[in-house]
Amino acid sequence: MVDPDGPTPVYVQIADIIQLRIEAGELQPNRPIPSELALQQEFGVARGTARRAVELLRDRGLVFTVPQRGTFVSQQTP
Amino acid sequence: MVDPDGPTPVYVQIADIIQLRIEAGELQPNRPIPSELALQQEFGVARGTARRAVELLRDRGLVFTVPQRGTFVSQQTP
DNA sequence: CGTGATTTGTTCGTATGTATC
């Protein structure tokens, strides 16, 4: 799924994959994306890496995080 | 009781201690082991750490968990 | 029957240390 040896950092690869899922409609507005633990398990990475991927998606404006609740797809795709 | 600075992770140390208690008969089959809160207090660790110790014991097949009830010593010690 | 205490389940926030490139 991800390539640890590629030129692109793993956390960027994961963010890109999630972004594709959002754009494909697999992840819908106001619906949660997988938790950090789920991402950690799905991609076989450390939690910090999953976290950084979500951070990146936040920076891109694609998702928003509610503490102790989860991270959700933004209403308006920028 | 546990050594946070040792080479062995704290959650492994705790799991090992519980395992010894099971093998010593202090904790008996079908009887509950201490709750996550109790372990947290006894060993002076965060709940997440106590939880990971219990997870490890489950992986070892020494205990089983019943949601909202507790974690119990397995009938058959593998 | 309802209410509160207990217990596990889940999630995010943060920090530290190690290793690699």
Place this chain on the structure above:
DNA sequence: CGATACATACGAACAAATCAC
């Protein structure tokens, strides 16, 4: 040296189910 990545650990909050009363 900085960026990446992993593993560990603490904290905090909320949910949901069970049980004693």
